[in-house]
Amino acid sequence: MKPAGVAEFFRRLAESRPAPETELRYESPYTLLVAVVLSAQATDAGVNRATPALFAAASTPAKMVKLGEAKVRDYIKTIGLYRTKAKNIVALSKLLIERHGGEVPRQREELEALPGVGRKTANVVLNVAYGEPTIAVDTHIFRVGNRTGLARGKTPLAVELKLEKVVPKQYLQHAHHWLILHGRYTCIARKPRCFECVVRDLCAFKGKTVL
DNA sequence: ATCCCGAGGG
DNA sequence: CCCTCTGGAT
The missing domain is CATH 1.10.1670.10 (Helix-hairpin-Helix base-excision DNA repair enzymes (C-terminal))
Known part of the structure; x- marks a missing residue:
């Protein structure tokens, strides 16, 4: 063209x-990151059905780690690839605490170092949460x-x-x-x-x- | 290249 | 039934 x-x-x-705007429901960079991880091979509508209850139970990395993989899995069972996603969400939450003070990093490399986060997910977070032209x-x-x-x-x-x-x-x-x-x-x-x-x-x- | 994997549409 | 939905890790 x-x-x-x-x-x-x-x-x-x-x-x-x-x-x-994105049609994913979120309330912070962290909940956005989790929602985008959940959205892989899934519809936004489907993700939005599960996230309100999940975020009510855990809206920060510390609370997500405390909630634990098994319970996270129960909240997201209606979404495809839920076993892998539950594991990744708890693991990436731990890493956010260990490496980034519980914050979502603004650098592509640091985002992509998180489990379940590839280039596509990093680009969405950078664009929506931090206003980058990705x-x-x-x-x-x-x-x-x-x-x-x-x-x-x-x-x-x-x-x-x-x-x-x-x-x-x-x-x-x-x-x-x-x-x-x-x-x-x-x-x-x-x-x-x-x-x-x-x-x-x-x-x-x-x-x-x-x- | 293959696995992970639920819901909705046609 | 088959295809599609804001993919990533092995």
């Missing part, structure tokens, strides 16, 4: 959603980038680096959420709603759907 097309692409997404490439953004021709790549990292190059600076801060929401509600995986898409004419995929 040409630079002028990319700028127009984001101008329209920005117009349709002036103040995009773009976390998840299943939605990977699909939207490749399908539309906005930013193509074989891996999420390739798409992320390409997006950082082509997205105009003024849109970098919120590009992550604009693309996610576009993917979730319009550029849907199985049945894209091209008939109501505001960037249809800029998209490489246009015309390939049967509505």
